[in-house]
Amino acid sequence: MAEPAATDIIIAATGLRKLYGRVPAVDGIDLAIRRGEIFGLLGPNGAGKTTTILMLLGLTEASGGTVTVAGFNPMREPLAVKRHVGYLPDSVGFYDNLTARQNLRYTARLAGLRGQETEDRISDGLRRVRLAEVGDKKVTTFSHGMRRRLGLAEVIMKRAEIAILDEPTSGLDPQATFEFLDMIRGLKADRVAVLLSSHLLDQVQAVCDRVALFNRGKIAIEGTVEKLSQQVLGGGYGVEIEAAGSDLPRVFAGISGVLRVTQSGDGKYRLVASRDIRAELGSAIVASGGALLRLDHVEPSLDTVYRHYFEAQHSEEQHGAA
């Protein structure tokens, strides 16, 4: 992957810190996010994702470090930043007594939009999140998923260069989630930088170009999913095998290129190799008189990376305590 041009970077943070009393909620993070990129913030609850987002928006004052969002400092020029950023909060709410359109019109006015163009933008936003038919219905009647989509319509309507979405798909049913992720990809097509926080890992993996894994206010690891899995899992080519036979681990170990063998269940094994060894594996098992039931290449999933990382953290802590 080519190094990004410096002008393309729209969010840049260095050494960003936030203290609540003496407790650091965010403890020195560095971020660089480009236009047209979907960047995922991952991590357990309380790891500092939302606090980071609030600092980027200028809604919370940072205790240290520097941030530039769309060329402005959110602490000094919060209004300029807010003009360029669309924000979909974790728990998004609307005025129930107003219609979807009226709700959007209110925020459009607050954002300084006036006239016919506003109406066109609102219609466009509603159409893109498939709420055009219910635009004149009161929001009281809206489901959870529809409210989220209305929130996204607001971001689209604002034509922001940056979209910050905090847990955008939490509490949505699978179909709604799928649709929502598609809409987020639509933003990317418009060269919008999307910053997305979530703990639903497969969704993050599905849309994000790069992710940052937060742990206790720090970015533990950052990069593409492949890069992360290389860092955490040690790289290699993963294979899952289900086979019956005697002394299979010894058979596996005999194949050149096999780095690690773990038994994950009765007759189930996991291999990590330096290259694609599926063909040799199959013939070796058959040659040893075993029965091959299943042979699969394992894509490095964010889920495994995540679990692996936090398990390692946990065991390190226990060692430290002992």
Add this chain to the structure above:
Amino acid sequence: MARRSGSVWTGCGTVFLKEFADHLGSGRMRVLEWLVLLTGIGAVYTAIQDLKSTTSQDPFLFLRLFTDSHDPLPSFMAVLGFLIPLVAIGLGFDSVNGEFNRRTMSRILAQPVYRDELLLGKFFAGIATLAVALVTLWLLIIGLGLLTLGVPPTSEEVFRGIAFLVDSLAYGGLWLAVAMLCSVIFRAAATSALVALGLWLLMSVLWPLLSQFITSAIFPTTQLNLLMGPSYQQIMLQQTLARLSPNTLYAESLLGIMHPSTRALGPVFMDQLEGAVMGNPLPLGQSLLLVWPQVTGLIAGVIVLFVAAYVIFQRQEVRA
């Protein structure tokens, strides 16, 4: 410190229009308006019954519409003194925490507006709603007076009526600011309403009693007092304490505006009354001069409370 860019009034206007529309259309407002209307008209109607017999003798007939009471109903002014705070608190107690509870706050604050625009817009919307209600009521009473008494109000009566409106609005604004301050401090709307109403009860019912107690604690009643009545210090202290309550300020200022014959709002020495034609009304300018401190006190209270709400709101975390 960088200068702020952009005008306060753009965002403020948007918030104002939305909140104003919300207030006027809300069921809560309708209930409060009916309450004011019914009690008000009840009070005025009984006053009219009495006034009909004295139409020819009184130079300030229309003011009497507002001030006369007839047992068992209190005067219209007394009714308002009771109900304006109720309406103002009803309008303001959930203005800020309501946004948090509806989860709209972070969405609104992510727009390019300052927080004071939001607060100011909400405050002015409340004031405007109060003004609409008060002016309607005022016109209604004047109309009722015209129909039943058959005499038009004099220009001085109209000006005194307008002064009464402004004064009532300042009083309502003060309670609106109290309610908004509560709505900034307390996250639960019920707590905020309860605290605001509690303060109102304290100020209207308990404070006059408390000011007497405190005075008698500082200047105990002596034998001389029993013979001659309370001393000058006692009166002054009690009055100063009582004036800490906005209700006292409002009552005193209304006394000055609506009873033109009021000459002083505190103790008067005999020598100060020398040459005065007792019972003769003061001209409008002099009446206004008399209540000036009370009215400015009310307005100053509004500003102080609003600033307090602003400062606390500014420091609040928006995470919700």
